[in-house]
Amino acid sequence: MSQALSLLQKIQHPLFEKYQLDVRVKRDDALHGIISGNKWRKLKYNLAHLKNQGYQGALTFGGSYSNHLHAFAYACKQENIPCIGIIRGEADYANNFTLTWARHWGMKCHFVDRKTYRRRFDTDFINELNALYPEYFIIPEGGSNALAVTGVAEVLTELASQADFDTLITPVGSGGTLAGLISGDSVVNNKQHKILGIAVLKQAEYLREEIKRLVTPQGLKHNNWQLLTHFHRGGYGKFKAADVERLIAFNKQTGLTFEPMYSGKMILALLDLISQDYFAAHERIILLHTGGLQGLGGMIEQGRLKASDWPPMPTL
Numbered sequence: 547m548s549q550a551l552s553l554l555q556k557i558q559h560p561l562f563e564k565y566q567l568d569v570r571v572k573r574d575d576a577l578h579g580i581i582s583g584n585k586w587r588k589l590k591y592n593l594a595h596l597k598n599q600g601y602q603g604a605l606t607f608g609g610s611y612s613n614h615l616h617a618f619a620y621a622c623k624q625e626n627i628p629c630i631g632i633i634r635g636e637a638d639y640a641n642n643f644t645l646t647w648a649r650h651w652g653m654k655c656h657f658v659d660r661k662t663y664r665r666r667f668d669t670d671f672i673n674e675l676n677a678l679y680p681e682y683f684i685i686p687e688g689g690s691n692a693l694a695v696t697g698v699a700e701v702l703t704e705l706a707s708q709a710d711f712d713t714l715i716t717p718v719g720s721g722g723t724l725a726g727l728i729s730g731d732s733v734v735n736n737k738q739h740k741i742l743g744i745a746v747l748k749q750a751e752y753l754r755e756e757i758k759r760l761v762t763p764q765g766l767k768h769n770n771w772q773l774l775t776h777f778h779r780g781g782y783g784k785f786k787a788a789d790v791e792r793l794i795a796f797n798k799q800t801g802l803t804f805e806p807m808y809s810g811k812m813i814l815a816l817l818d819l820i821s822q823d824y825f826a827a828h829e830r831i832i833l834l835h836t837g838g839l840q841g842l843g844g845m846i847e848q849g850r851l852k853a854s855d856w857p858p859m860p861t862l
């Protein structure tokens with residue numbers, strides 16, 4: 547995957563002005579036209595490793611509207627890597643927004659029921675998949691492994707040449723991205739920046755251990771990060787109409803697009819934290835825009851969002 551540096555963009559909002567905050571967005575959403583920002587970072591060294599080691603293909607896991615599967619399918623097509631998605635759910639999902647694109651780019655769909663999907667981290671299930679698809683490199687759900695951490699850590703290398711800051715914020719699903727930021731910050735800087743993760747799923751406290759498992763040994767020494775677990779707005783994949791309205795207003799105000807599943811929860815958390823006086827005056831905040839805009843296609847298709855409120859989605 548080609549090398550790129552994502553831009554840092556200052557954004558304006560009345561609340562930032564009122565509280566005298568300097569807020570910038572690290573535009574990883576713009577790293578690639580199709581591959582979602584943090585997934586681009588996470589796949590980069592996974593696919594390089596797979597090629598170096600001479601694997602025949604790639605296999606990974608996801609839900610039927612997964613940003614990871616969408617990014618994975620396109621990245622594999624770009625690199626001429628045969629690929630398989632192990633998907634939670636029934637075969638008729640194959641025609642939804644996300645999987646139609648993934649199949650179009652050549653991903654083979656292997657559907658499993660929820661009970662089987664729960665075994666996605668189990669060694670015996672991985673062994674079964676290895677037997678079924680020999681010579682395929684298996685990437686965990688969300689792409690989160692040590693190679694992903696190396697890729698995400700490069701956000702901090704880039705920031706070191708772009709701007710100094712006080713606090714870096716990211717949405718958190720599996721924790722791989724947050725682990726990458728912590729690891730990157732522990733190498734690049736002699737001062738530990740504050741790194742905040744906003745969990746998008748309910749009861750996400752368990753992720754703190756998962757993040758510690760994923761960070762590099764040096765990253766383990768970083769003690770200025772936090773996972774905030776009370777901004778999930780109902781749980782993974784859930785959001786309320788009022789949240790969506792606030793988000794649409796924020797998008798209009800800033801001229802950027804944040805979707806309600808991941809990056810939007812970070813935005814709403816930011817606005818809430820500002821109103822709660824969480825940040826000091828003149829604090830320099832960077833928001834990592836992790837992308838995920840393809841997810842809007844699925845939410846519009848399901849009637850959960852109104853198409854006219856969002857940028858047009860690509861059609862086949």
Ligand SMILES: *Cc1c(COP(=O)(O)O)cnc(C)c1O
Binds near residue numbers: 582584613718722837
């Ligand atoms: C996958 C995803 C995340 C979550 O990243 P993790 O590394 O799993 O925590 C955040 N934002 C977007 C847009 C995503 O697609």
